[in-house]
Amino acid sequence: MTPAELALFERRLEEIDRIARSLGLDYYPVRFEVVPAQVMYTFGAYGMPRRFSHWSFGKAYHRMKTEYDFNLSRIYELVINANPAYAFLLEGNSLLQNLVVAAHVLAHVDFFKNNARFRRTARDMVETMAVHAERIRAYEFKYGREAVERVLDAALAIQDQVDPYTDPWAREPEEEPNLPERSPADGAAQDPYADLWALDRWLPGGTGEERQESPPAQPTRRAFPRRPVKDLVRFIAEASPILEPWERDVLLMIRQEMLYFWPQLETKIMNEGWATYFHTRIMRALDLSDAEALEFAQMHAGVIQPSPHQINPYLLGLKLFESIERRWDHPTPEERERWGRQGGEGRAKIFEVRETETDLSFIRNYLTKELVEELDLYLYAQVDGHWQVVEKDWERVRDHLVQRLTHCGIPYIVVEDGDYRGRGELLLRHRHEGWDLDRRYALKTLEHLYRLWGKPVHLATVEQGRERVYVFDGESAASP
Amino acid sequence: MADRLLVVSREDWSLHRQGELDQQRHQEKVREAIRENLAELVSEESIILSDGRKVVKVPIRSLEEYRFRFDPYQGEHAGSGPGGTEVGHILGPARPDRGEAGPGAGPGAGDQPGVDYYEAEVTVDELAELIFADLGLPNLQQKRRAHLENPSVEFTDVRKQGLQANLDKRRTLLEALRRSARQGRRGLDGIRREDLRYKTWEEHHRPIASAVVLAMMDTSGSMGTFEKYIARSFYFWMVRFLRTCYRDVQIVFIAHDTRAREVTEEEFFTKGESGGTKCSAAYEKALEIIDQRFPPAEYNIYPFHFSDGDNFPSDNVRCVKLLSELLERSSAVGYGEITSSRYYRESTLMAAFERLQDPRFTCVQIRSKEEVYPALKRFFRRTEPVPGGLVG
Numbered sequence: 001m002t003p004a005e006l007a008l009f010e011r012r013l014e015e016i017d018r019i020a021r022s023l024g025l026d027y028y029p030v031r032f033e034v035v036p037a038q039v040m041y042t043f044g045a046y047g048m049p050r051r052f053s054h055w056s057f058g059k060a061y062h063r064m065k066t067e068y069d070f071n072l073s074r075i076y077e078l079v080i081n082a083n084p085a086y087a088f089l090l091e092g093n094s095l096l097q098n099l100v101v102a103a104h105v106l107a108h109v110d111f112f113k114n115n116a117r118f119r120r121t122a123r124d125m126v127e128t129m130a131v132h133a134e135r136i137r138a139y140e141f142k143y144g145r146e147a148v149e150r151v152l153d154a155a156l157a158i159q160d161q162v163d164p165y166t167d168p169w170a171r172e173p174e175e176e177p178n179l180p181e182r183s184p185a186d187g188a189a190q191d192p193y194a195d196l197w198a199l200d201r202w203l204p205g206g207t208g209e210e211r212q213e214s215p216p217a218q219p220t221r222r223a224f225p226r227r228p229v230k231d232l233v234r235f236i237a238e239a240s241p242i243l244e245p246w247e248r249d250v251l252l253m254i255r256q257e258m259l260y261f262w263p264q265l266e267t268k269i270m271n272e273g274w275a276t277y278f279h280t281r282i283m284r285a286l287d288l289s290d291a292e293a294l295e296f297a298q299m300h301a302g303v304i305q306p307s308p309h310q311i312n313p314y315l316l317g318l319k320l321f322e323s324i325e326r327r328w329d330h331p332t333p334e335e336r337e338r339w340g341r342q343g344g345e346g347r348a349k350i351f352e353v354r355e356t357e358t359d360l361s362f363i364r365n366y367l368t369k370e371l372v373e374e375l376d377l378y379l380y381a382q383v384d385g386h387w388q389v390v391e392k393d394w395e396r397v398r399d400h401l402v403q404r405l406t407h408c409g410i411p412y413i414v415v416e417d418g419d420y421r422g423r424g425e426l427l428l429r430h431r432h433e434g435w436d437l438d439r440r441y442a443l444k445t446l447e448h449l450y451r452l453w454g455k456p457v458h459l460a461t462v463e464q465g466r467e468r469v470y471v472f473d474g475e476s477a478a479s480p
Numbered sequence: 481m482a483d484r485l486l487v488v489s490r491e492d493w494s495l496h497r498q499g500e501l502d503q504q505r506h507q508e509k510v511r512e513a514i515r516e517n518l519a520e521l522v523s524e525e526s527i528i529l530s531d532g533r534k535v536v537k538v539p540i541r542s543l544e545e546y547r548f549r550f551d552p553y554q555g556e557h558a559g560s561g562p563g564g565t566e567v568g569h570i571l572g573p574a575r576p577d578r579g580e581a582g583p584g585a586g587p588g589a590g591d592q593p594g595v596d597y598y599e600a601e602v603t604v605d606e607l608a609e610l611i612f613a614d615l616g617l618p619n620l621q622q623k624r625r626a627h628l629e630n631p632s633v634e635f636t637d638v639r640k641q642g643l644q645a646n647l648d649k650r651r652t653l654l655e656a657l658r659r660s661a662r663q664g665r666r667g668l669d670g671i672r673r674e675d676l677r678y679k680t681w682e683e684h685h686r687p688i689a690s691a692v693v694l695a696m697m698d699t700s701g702s703m704g705t706f707e708k709y710i711a712r713s714f715y716f717w718m719v720r721f722l723r724t725c726y727r728d729v730q731i732v733f734i735a736h737d738t739r740a741r742e743v744t745e746e747e748f749f750t751k752g753e754s755g756g757t758k759c760s761a762a763y764e765k766a767l768e769i770i771d772q773r774f775p776p777a778e779y780n781i782y783p784f785h786f787s788d789g790d791n792f793p794s795d796n797v798r799c800v801k802l803l804s805e806l807l808e809r810s811s812a813v814g815y816g817e818i819t820s821s822r823y824y825r826e827s828t829l830m831a832a833f834e835r836l837q838d839p840r841f842t843c844v845q846i847r848s849k850e851e852v853y854p855a856l857k858r859f860f861r862r863t864e865p866v867p868g869g870l871v872g
Contacts, residue, residue, distance in 0.1 A: 010488050017486055034490040042499030055509055056545050058502025065499070102486075157546050306560040308571050315560070376563045379556040380571055387571040390556060401558055411548045435550040444546035 001034060005095045012286070013102055019285045020106045024351060025278060027109035028123075029084040032102065036091045041065040043088055044075050047261065050130040052137070052253075054152050077101040081112040081264065083123035096292045100279050100299055107278035111271050114355050117263040125260045132253045139246050151247050154448035155254045160410045161232035162255050164262040203227070228414040228429070233258070235415045241424060242454035251452070265408040269359045273317015276303060277350075280318075306375065309387070311401070316375065320362060321350050323371050360405045367401070369394040403434065411437055413459070426453045430461035437461050439470070446472035509543055510600045515610055522611060522856065523713040523849035527604060543600070611853070612721050615860035635679045642678025651677040690728035691780040691811075693719060694769065696762045697748060698787035700737040700755055707818045711786040712749050713852045714816065718784065721860060726780065732769060740765035759791050759829060763802035770809050781810040784859070789817045789829050796832040807838050814842045814859045 001009065013032075020027075035043070043049055045061035067073045076097060080086040087105040089098050112118050122128060140148045229235045237243070237251035264271070283296050304315040325346035327335070335341045353362065372394035379391035379400055391397065412431045420427040426449070430437060442459060449457045449472070456473040471478050514521060521527065559571070638651055652675050653668075660669035695715050697703070715731070722729045733748035734740055737755035740762040766783050774781060783806055791799065807813050817830055833843050844855040 006488065006490065013486050013488065029485040030487075032486065032488040034488070035493055038499065039493045039496050042496065045499060053498060053502050053505075055502055055506040058499065058504065058506035059543070061499035062503045062506065158548075160547055306562070308559045308561060309557070311558050311560065376561040376565050377558060378561060378565055378567075378569075379558055381556045382553065382574045385574055387557075387574050389561075389565055389567050389569040389571065392565070392567050397558065400556060404558070409550070411550060413548055430548070435555055438549050438551045441544075441546050441549050444544075445548055448546065 001091070001093065001095060001098065006034065009095055009098050009102075012099055015286065016099065016102050016106065016282055019282050020103065020110075020278065023278065023281055024347065025106055025110040026114060027085070027106050028082075028113055030087055030105060030109055031084055032087050032089055032105075034089045034091055037068055038065065040075055040078065040088055040090050041068060043078050048080065048129045049086065049088075049126060050133055051257075052129075052133045052152070054149070054156065056156060077105055079105045079108045080126060081109075081118065081121060081123070081260075082126045083113075085109040085112065086126065094295070096288075096295045097299060099286065100283060100296060103279040103282035104275045106282075107275040108271060110278075111267070111274050111354060115263070115267060115270070116356055117266055117358055121260055121263055122256075125257075129257060132257065135253070136250060139250065143246065148250070150451065151250050152254075154451045155233070155251050157445045157448035158232055158236070158452075159254050159258045160408075161230075161413055162234070162258050162262070163229075163231035164259055164266075165230075200227075224418045225415060228416050230412075230414050231255075232413065232415055232428070235418070236449075236452050239418055240453055243452060247452075262408070266358045266360070269311075269313040269317045269320075270354065270357065270362050271317070272313040273319075273321050274354055276300075276314045276318040277321045309380075311377075317362075319371060319375060320366055321353070323368065324353060324366050325350050327368075360402060363398060363405065364402050367394075367398045372397050406433070411435075416460070420458060423455065425455045426457045428457070428459045430459060432462040436463050439463065442470055443472065443477035446470060446477060450474055506543070510602070511606075511610065513543055514600070514602065514607065518611055519850040519853040521607065522717060522853040523710070527607065528709075528713050528716050608717075608720055608724075611717060611856070612724060614857055615721055633681045633683060635681045637680040637682065638677050639680045640674070640677065642680055646679045648677045648679045690730065690778070691722050691726040691782060692774050693722065693729065693731045694734060694766045694781065694783035695731055695748065696734045696736065696740075696766060696783065696785040698737070698757055698759070698762075698785075699735045699748075699751065700757045700788075700790070702757075702788050702790055703818075707786070707788060708749050710818050710846055710849065710852060711816075713849070714786070714846075714855060715784075717852075717856055718782070718859075721856075722782065734762050734765050734769075736762040736765070742769070757787065757791050758795050759785070759787060760795050760798040760802055763799060763806060767802065767805060767809075770806075776809040782812055782814075783810055784814040784816065786816045786818060787829065788819060791829040796829060799829060800832050800836065803833070803836065803841070804838075807836075807840055810840065812840045812842065812859065814844065816855060817843075817845045819845065819847055 041064045042061055044064055045057050051057070064073075064075070068075075074090070076090060076093060078088040085105075085108075087101075087109075089101055093101065112121075136148060136152075225235065225239075233251055233255040237248040237255070240248070243251075280300065283300075288296065304312065304318060306312055306315055327346075328341060328349040329344055329346035331339070331341035331343055336343070353366070357365070377394075377397045378389045379397055380387050380389045382388075383390065391400075412433070413428050414431065415426070416429045417425075417427040419425075437459075442461070446457050446459060456471060459470045461468055461470065561569070635646075638648060652671065655677055656668060656671045656675040659672070659675060660667065663669075693715070695711075697708070697711050719729055719731055731745075733743050733745055735743045735748055735751070736757075736759070738758040738761060742765070743751070762785060770776065770781060803813065803815075815829075815833055830843060830845070833841070842859045842861075844851075844858055846852060846855055
C-alpha cells in the first residue's frame with residue numbers, strides 16, 4: 001500500500017469500526033501494523049512477534065515463505081490475542097484486501113475477548129514471550145547454544161502434554177503428615193466414611209474401575225504422583241531428578257506459552273467462522289465500487305473454498321453460525337412448542353454460542369443433517385491404495401468430527417508413576433480412545449523424555465487392540 | 481490521538497531477521513544430518529540417476545519434530561465435496577502404507593518402519609562438497625608437479641583503469657547512460673573518461689593436466705543389476721571428484737567377460753552379457769588404450785576395475801603381472817569386488833592381489849550400497865600433502 005492508500009485505509013477503518021460496533025461486536029483496541037512478507041511469515045511461523053529462537057520455527061518459516069514465493073498460499077492477516085490486540089497486514093495487500101482483513105480481525109478480537117475459554121489467557125503474552133525469548137537467549141550465552149537447543153528439542157516434543165482444564169498453578173493439597181497410608185480395605189474397618197474413598201476412581205485420572213484389593217502382607221509403596229497427573233511438562237519440570245534450575249525454567253516457559261495457545265486450538269472452527277460471518281456482514285454494509293465488490297467476492301470465495309481432503313474451518317464455522325441464526329430466527333412449529341423459541345432470536349443466539357462453546361460442543365450441539373448434506377461432508381479412508389469416501393451418514397460424520405476435536409486431536413496421556421518399579425523410572429499411560437499412537441513418533445518422543453528424566457521412560461498404550469508398553473532405556477527404544 | 485482505539489502504523493522491519501537466522505540453523509542441521517548419512521546418500525538413486533538435475537531430495541529422519549501423535553494412516557478423515565459425493569468415490573492415490581518399501585528398494589530396505597521422511601532439498605554440488613571434504617588425490621608423484629601447475633587467466637573483475645585493449649564496451653556505455661541520466665539528460669551524452677570500465681583478470685593456478693578414468697567392469701553372467709548399480713554409483717562420484725581436481729576428465733569404459741572391448745557408457749551399465757570371466761583381458765585392453773591414447777607423462781591415469789571376483793584361477797598370475805604394469809603408468813589403481821551374496825568369501829583374484837604391496841593400489845570389497853562411500857574414501861584417501869598444493 002502506498003502512503004496515500006494507507007491514509008485512505010485509516011479513514012475507511014473508522015467506518016468499519018462503526019459498522020462492527022453497530023452489529024454488536026465488542027473488541028479490545030487493535031493496533032494494525034503493515035509488515036513485509038518476510039516479517040509476516042516469521043510471525044506466522046513463531047505465532048508471536050517476538051519468541052525464542054529454535055530451528056523448528058526456521059523450518060516452518062522457510063516452508064511458509066517458499067509457498068508464498070511460489071504463490072501457493074498467502075497469509076493476508078495475523079492477529080494476536082492481547083489487550084490491545086495486534087493485527088499484522090501484508091504489505092502487498094490491496095486496499096480492499098486490507099478492508100476485508102480489518103473486518104475479519106475485529107471479529108477475531110471480539111471472539112478473544114468474549115469466548116469463555118479465553119477467560120484465563122494472559123492478555124500481556126506479547127511482552128511475556130518477549131521476556132521468555134530474552135531469558136532463553138541469556139541461557140544460550142551462559143550454557144551454550146547446543147545445551148539450550150537440546151532442552152528445547154525435548155521440551156517442544158512434549159509441549160502438547162499440558163493440562164489446560166484446571167487452574168494452571170493449583171497445587172496438590174498437602175498431605176496430612178501423620179496419617180498412615182490409606183488403603184480402601186483397612187479404611188473400611190475404622191472409618192464410617194471410608195466408602196467415600198472408593199469414589200476416587202471417578203475423579204479425573206481415576207481408573208473408573210473397582211479397585212482390586214491388594215494382599216495385606218505387601219508393604220505399601222507411596223504412590224508418586226498420588227494420582228495420575230495430566231500436566232506432563234509441569235511434572236517433569238518439578239519432579240525430574242536431573243534437570244538444572246535453568247532447564248526447569250525453560251520447560252515452564254514452554255508450558256506457559258502452550259497454555260496460552262491452547263484455547264486457540266480449541267476454537268479454530270468457531271473463531272474463523274465468526275470472523276468470516278462478520279467480515280461478510282461488514283463488507284456488505286460498506287459502500288464498495290463495482291470493482292471492489294468483485295474483488296471482495298473473489299477473495300471471499302477463495303477463503304471459503306471446500307477442500308476434498310480436509311475440513312475448511314472458515315466454511316464450516318460460517319455455515320454453522322448462519323444455520324444457527326436461521327434456526328433461531330425462524331423456528332419450526334415443533335421448536336416453538338417444545339423449546340419455547342420465539343423466533344427472531346438468531347443474532348442473540350449466535351452471540352451466546354460464541355461466548356459459551358468450543359469447537360467440540362459447537363459441532364456436537366449444532367451440526368445438523370441438512371448442513372452435513374449442504375456441505376457434502378464425508379469420511380474417507382485408505383482403500384486399496386486410494387483415498388476413498390467410506391461414509392456419508394451425517395451422525396457418523398458429526399461423531400467423527402467430535403472425536404477428532406476431542407483434546408484438540410492430541411493423544412491424552414497421563415503420568416501414572418514417577419517411581420516405576422521402585423527405581424525412579426517414569427511410567428506414562430495413554431488413554432486409548434480408538435486411535436493408536438504413531439509408534440515411531442512415540443518412541444522418538446520417549447528418547448526426548450529420557451533426556452529430561454534421566455531414567456528409563458515407559459509408555460503404556462494400546463496398539464491394534466493389544467496392550468503395549470513402549471520403553472526407552474537410554475540406549476535403545478523398544479516396543480515389546 | 482490517545483483515545484483512538486484502532487491504530488494503523490508501518491515501521492521499518494528491514495533488520496528483522498529472526499526467521500532467516502533460525503532457518504540457517506535448520507539448514508545447518510540438515511547438513512549435519514546429511515553428513516551423518518553420507519554412506520546412505522552416496523548410493524541414493526535419485527542422485528546417481530539425476531541426469532544432471534541440480535537439486536535432489538534426500539530423506540532426512542532426524543529433523544522431524546517428534547511428539548505424541550496419532551497414527552496418521554489409521555482410521556478415517558473428514559473432507560467435503562462439491563455436492564452429491566457418493567460412498568465409494570475415489571479422491572486420489574494414497575501414500576504407501578507403513579511397512580512397505582521405504583526409499584530405495586535395495587537389499588535391507590523395506591524393514592524400516594514409517595515412510596514419513598522429512599525431505600530436504602540439496603543441490604548435488606552441496607552434497608558433493610560434503611562427500612569430497614574427506615577425499616584427496618592419493619600418491620601424486622613429484623615429477624608431475626611442474627606439469628600440473630600453470631597459471632590460467634580469468635577475467636573476474638571490472639576496474640576504472642586498465643589496458644585499452646581490455647575495455648569493457650558494454651559496461652562503459654551503461655555507465656555513460658547512467659551518468660547522463662543522473663544529470664537529468666536523456667540518452668547518450670558522449671563518453672567521458674570517468675565512464676570507462678576495463679576488464680581485469682586474475683591469475684589462477686590450476687592444474688592443467690587432464691585425468692582419465694579407465695572404468696573396467698566384469699559383465700559376465702554373474703554381474704546383476706545390483707552390481708552394476710554399485711559400480712555406477714562409484715564411478716559417478718569418482719568422475720565428479722576428479723573434475724574438481726583436473727580441468728579435463730575423460731572416462732573410458734571397458735567391458736569384459738573373457739574378451740574385453742571399449743563400449744559406450746550406456747552399454748557399460750545396461751547391457752548384460754554371459755560367459756566366463758578373464759580379467760587379464762581387461763587389463764590388456766587398458767594397457768593398449770593407455771599406450772595408444774594416454775601417455776602417462778601427460779595424463780593422470782586412474783584405472784578402476786569392478787568384478788565379482790570369479791576369475792579363472794589360471795588367469796590370476798597373469799592378472800597380477802599386468803596390474804603391476806598398469807601401476808607403473810597410473811596415479812592410482814583400484815580393484816573393487818562386489819559381492820551381494822550374504823555369505824562371505826574371499827575370491828581367488830582378491831587373494832592374488834593381496835600380495836601386491838604398492839601404495840598406489842587399493843583393493844576394496846563392497847557388499848551393500850552403504851559401502852560405496854567407505855570405498856571411495858579408501859581409494860581417494862588423503863596421503864601426505866604434496867608441497868606446492870596440487871589441487872587447484
